[in-house]
Amino acid sequence: MTTTTTPANFAELGLIQPLLARLTELEYQQPTPIQAQVIPSVLAGRDLIAGANTGSGKTAAFALPLLEYVFTQKQSEKPSGKGNYVTGLILVPTRELAKQVSDSIKSYATHFNGAVKTVAVFGGVSANTQMLALRGGTDILVATPGRLLDLISSNAIKLDKVKTLVLDEADRMLSLGFTEELSALLGLLPKQKQTLLFSATFPEQVQTLTQELLIDPVEVQLQSTDASTLVQRVFTVNKGEKTALLAHLIHQHQWRQALIFVNAKNSCEHLADKLHKRGIIAEVFHGDKGQGARTRVLEAFKAGEIDVLIATDIAARGLDIEKLPVVINFDLPRSPSDYMHRIGRSGRAGEVGLALSLIDYEDYHHFKIIEKKNKIRLDREQVEGFEVDEAAAEAYLAASKPMAKPAGTGKKKRKKNAAGNSDYWL
Numbered sequence: 001m002t003t004t005t006t007p008a009n010f011a012e013l014g015l016i017q018p019l020l021a022r023l024t025e026l027e028y029q030q031p032t033p034i035q036a037q038v039i040p041s042v043l044a045g046r047d048l049i050a051g052a053n054t055g056s057g058k059t060a061a062f063a064l065p066l067l068e069y070v071f072t073q074k075q076s077e078k079p080s081g082k083g084n085y086v087t088g089l090i091l092v093p094t095r096e097l098a099k100q101v102s103d104s105i106k107s108y109a110t111h112f113n114g115a116v117k118t119v120a121v122f123g124g125v126s127a128n129t130q131m132l133a134l135r136g137g138t139d140i141l142v143a144t145p146g147r148l149l150d151l152i153s154s155n156a157i158k159l160d161k162v163k164t165l166v167l168d169e170a171d172r173m174l175s176l177g178f179t180e181e182l183s184a185l186l187g188l189l190p191k192q193k194q195t196l197l198f199s200a201t202f203p204e205q206v207q208t209l210t211q212e213l214l215i216d217p218v219e220v221q222l223q224s225t226d227a228s229t230l231v232q233r234v235f236t237v238n239k240g241e242k243t244a245l246l247a248h249l250i251h252q253h254q255w256r257q258a259l260i261f262v263n264a265k266n267s268c269e270h271l272a273d274k275l276h277k278r279g280i281i282a283e284v285f286h287g288d289k290g291q292g293a294r295t296r297v298l299e300a301f302k303a304g305e306i307d308v309l310i311a312t313d314i315a316a317r318g319l320d321i322e323k324l325p326v327v328i329n330f331d332l333p334r335s336p337s338d339y340m341h342r343i344g345r346s347g348r349a350g351e352v353g354l355a356l357s358l359i360d361y362e363d364y365h366h367f368k369i370i371e372k373k374n375k376i377r378l379d380r381e382q383v384e385g386f387e388v389d390e391a392a393a394e395a396y397l398a399a400s401k402p403m404a405k406p407a408g409t410g411k412k413k414r415k416k417n418a419a420g421n422s423d424y425w426l
């Protein structure tokens with residue numbers, strides 16, 4: 001682990017004037033801890049593995065030094081004139097993240113006055129437009145793996161000139177379901193390159209794989225508990241009363257906005273209908289919606305035009321919704337790391353945030369696992385008027401074997417879930 005005192009300003013990190021000028025305009029007064037640790041190492045050309053909370057500023061941590069490298073190279077070298085090159089490749093797990101990251105990069109590059117070209121490619125929209133954008137190559141490419149492989153097979157782009165590879169949300173990148181796409185892409189990249197791995201969580205099994213990708217990496221691990229501004233709470237409730245409790249909380253707290261997570265696409269619609277009957281207007285965001293609708297809903301939520309958004313885990317990763325006051329787990333996420341990703345949508349960039357989980361007694365066991373894996377322990381709270389029927393809870397717990405698998409984890413269902421996850425890659 002690297003320990004550094006946070007420099008007071010970005011100039012001390014070695015960034016060049018056009019970037020510094022933009023950061024001043026964006027009112028980034030000082031580097032976040034991850035930026036302070038990562039930027040000098042990336043500028044020095046080192047491989048790197050970084051674990052940091054979502055909302056910690058990791059996009060700028062890799063984007064700023066990458067932009068600086070590309071810009072200075074272009075100034076000092078004659079243009080290669082080679083058609084479909086890429087210099088910096090950033091792989092991300094979702095379409096929305098691809099757009100968000102490329103928008104940030106374009107914004108940081110404002111004072112390069114068009115000298116650095118950035119393109120985002122992802123599924124769900126026309127490949128032709130992206131092919132046109134890739135004509136003549138691009139300095140920086142932000143991509144989801146599936147669409148990138150498609151574009152490579154139609155010769156729209158080549159990866160043999162890549163100098164820097166960034167894997168954002170690397171745990172998802174390296175997790176099951178992505179292995180094939182990742183190995184196909186890695187095989188097309190030159191051996192000599194800089195590789196940067198960023199993620200909010202690094203499960204142990206991923207560490208082995210990262211060792212194969214990285215050469216003598218700098219390791220950066222920031223503690224999630226330091227000055228955390230995100231408050232986590234858990235409310236127990238009777239089975240069948242979650243919707244009523246949720247509506248009660250929304251009415252009572254009058255949050256400016258709320259992001260509610262459920263586990264299935266159709267649960268989004270069901271919950272929206274049920275809330276509607278209780279006087280709450282909610283929009284939905286999931287993988288069955290067309291890309292146009294997904295983008296519209298997300299932009300409207302980011303702009304504060306939607307108060308309540310009900311989403312599946314496609315909204316859990318990396319999305320930056322400014323000053324989101326609360327995230328609510330209506331369904332618990334299947335995997336403990338997804339819990340961290342979901343709640344990280346609130347309390348970003350030092351803002352105060354709140355993460356609520358509503359658990360009925362069928363969720364008790366699973367929530368304990370989430371706590372254990374994430375090394376947290378929360379008090380079980382009850383809301384007045386929604387007290388748990390202890391006898392019913394005890395009867396349920398006594399009847400269920402402690403290690404019994406929760407419903408829906410059978411072979412058939414697991415297959416379906418794996419396919420369901422594939423909308424990360426579309």
Ligand code: AMP
Pocket residue numbers: 027028029030031032035053054055056057058059060318319320348349
């Ligand atoms: P990220 O973790 O990269 O998604 O960034 C989270 C949010 O923090 C984004 O809205 C960034 O614009 C913002 N941000 C990143 N770095 C800084 C900084 N040094 N000062 C202020 N805001 C920042």
